[in-house]
Amino acid sequence: MRCPYCGSEDSQVKDSRPAEDGAAIRRRRICPDCGGRFTTFERVQLREIFVVKRSGRRVPFDREKLSRSVDVALRKRPIQPERVERLVSGLVRQLESNGEPDVPSSVIGESVMEALKGLDPVAYVRFASVYRSFREAADFQEVLGEIAGGNNVTAAEADPPAPHASKPADGKH
Ligand SMILES: [Zn+2]
DSSP, rough: OOOOTTTSSSEEEEEEEEEETTTEEEEEEOOOTOEEEEEEEEEEOOOOOEEEESSSSSEEEOOOHHHHHHHHHHTTTTHHHHHHHHHHHHHHHHHHHOOSSOOOOOHHHHHHHHHHHHHHHHHHHHHHHHHHHHTTTOOHHHHHHHHSSTHHHHHTTOOOOOOOSSSSOOOEE
16 A cells, blocks of 8 residues: 555555444555654445536546535534444445435435434534535535535535425524
8 A cells, every 4th residue: 555645655564453333344554765654444346436527527426525525514413423434334235225326416415414414413414504505516526525625614614504405494483
C-alpha cells in the first residue's frame, strides 16, 4: 500500500484486527521511509456499483466519498465512530443488494438522508439542507466532493428542520 504522506510504495502492517462486527479487517500501517502512520480497511465487495450522475455520466461508486459526506454532516456530533462505520456499511450493502449495477446519484442521496434521520437529527438536517439545495443545480457526486472539502455545512446549520419537502414554507403558525 502506497504511503499517503510521502508516496513511498512500501508500508508495513503493524497491527491487523477485525472491525465492523467482522465485516472488515482494519490494518494499522507505518511507512518505513517517512514514519507516517495510516489505517487501511479490507472489505468484501459483493458487486461493482456505478453511480449514474444527473448528466448521465457513469462513475464507479466511491465508498470513501460517501463516508466523507456522512462525516461532514456528523461533524462534532456525539456519535461513536463505530456507529458511523456501521451506517456507511449498511448503505453500501443496501446498494450492493438492490440488484441494479447502476444506481442514480439521487437514490444514494435519499438513502443517506434516510439513514442519518435514524442516527442523528442534526446531521440529518445538515445533510438534507445541503443536498436539497444543491440537487436541482448540481450533480450529487460533485456536491459530495465540494462539501467534503469546503465549509458549506455552516450555512446549512442555520436552516430549520424540513422533514417534508411538500410543506409550504409559510413561517410560524
Ligand atoms: Zn511515507
